Amino acid sequence: MANVPKQGKSQVVKYNKWGYIFLIPFVLVYLVFQMIPLITTVYNSFFENYLSGLKQIGPNFIGFANYKDIITNGDLIKYTQNTLIMWILGFVPQIFFSLLLGAWFSDQRLRIRCAGFFKSVIYLPNLIMAASFAMLFFTLFADSGPINTTLVNLGWISQPYKFLGHAAGSRGLVAFMNFLMWFGNTTILLYVMITSLIGGLQMFDVPQVLTNGKGEPVRMSMTLIMYLNNHLYSKNFGMAGALSVFLFIITGILSLIVYKFSVQDNVDEVKPKRDRNKR
Numbered sequence: 001m002a003n004v005p006k007q008g009k010s011q012v013v014k015y016n017k018w019g020y021i022f023l024i025p026f027v028l029v030y031l032v033f034q035m036i037p038l039i040t041t042v043y044n045s046f047f048e049n050y051l052s053g054l055k056q057i058g059p060n061f062i063g064f065a066n067y068k069d070i071i072t073n074g075d076l077i078k079y080t081q082n083t084l085i086m087w088i089l090g091f092v093p094q095i096f097f098s099l100l101l102g103a104w105f106s107d108q109r110l111r112i113r114c115a116g117f118f119k120s121v122i123y124l125p126n127l128i129m130a131a132s133f134a135m136l137f138f139t140l141f142a143d144s145g146p147i148n149t150t151l152v153n154l155g156w157i158s159q160p161y162k163f164l165g166h167a168a169g170s171r172g173l174v175a176f177m178n179f180l181m182w183f184g185n186t187t188i189l190l191y192v193m194i195t196s197l198i199g200g201l202q203m204f205d206v207p208q209v210l211t212n213g214k215g216e217p218v219r220m221s222m223t224l225i226m227y228l229n230n231h232l233y234s235k236n237f238g239m240a241g242a243l244s245v246f247l248f249i250i251t252g253i254l255s256l257i258v259y260k261f262s263v264q265d266n267v268d269e270v271k272p273k274r275d276r277n278k279r
Contacts, residue, residue, distance in 0.1 A: 119187075201247065
């Protein structure tokens with residue numbers, strides 16, 4: 001390899017210097033809004049710090065007591081299960097219809113007319129605020145709402161079905177709303193396995209509004225973020241911090257598993273092509 005002249009080296013250093021300078025805003029924003037809050041959250045998780053009536057308890061250092069309490073009371077497993085069930089119920093049909101529509105719109109042989117218009121229509125639900133979407137469905141599927149009224153008038157049911165009074169109904173509504181809101185986004189982009197998983201674990205606004213923050217019935221639609229929000233609302237910052245750490249770990253593990261499978265699939269696809277090229 002030929003030696004780089006000193007003048008060339010200085011020019012490279014000068015370019016690199018400007019690259020680092022342009023990175024400074026990003027690093028500062030990351031430190032202030034990501035790293036420092038993360039460290040503070042982990043730090044607070046080791047303390048007893050909550051309100052009892054109007055009296056502030058703590059902060060008192062209690063070690064891993066908050067983590068032990070979350071594990072032993074069984075709520076973490078229950079709400080993780082709720083979150084994953086509702087994510088899977090919404091994500092599976094979302095991926096199916098997204099891949100189907102994506103294949104149609106990308107197939108030049110079909111010559112679909114007004115493809116841009118249909119793509120816009122498909123994407124439109126993603127622009128609606130989740131809270132507004134949840135309020136719409138709350139009205140539609142209420143005991144005296146138009147869905148129940150129509151089903152009773154058609155004779156399909158004898159009395160209104162309490163959608164939010166059954167686990168299948170409340171979970172199904174949350175999953176259906178998430179499917180409607182996000183399948184258009186998946187149709188256009190198709191890179192959403194990990195991002196959808198992270199978004200599913202952070203599911204909050206739709207079930208929060210639909211069930212008034214209670215996760216009815218009997219907290220069968222209570223998600224991890226709703227559980228976290230309850231601790232924040234009650235000013236129990238120690239438990240909220242410990243739960244945030246658990247959520248971070250769960251998200252990291254599941255994302256790593258999905259990433260490993262995705263990488264392995266890509267490797268399996270590339271190997272046959274390499275073998276054919278060698279021949």
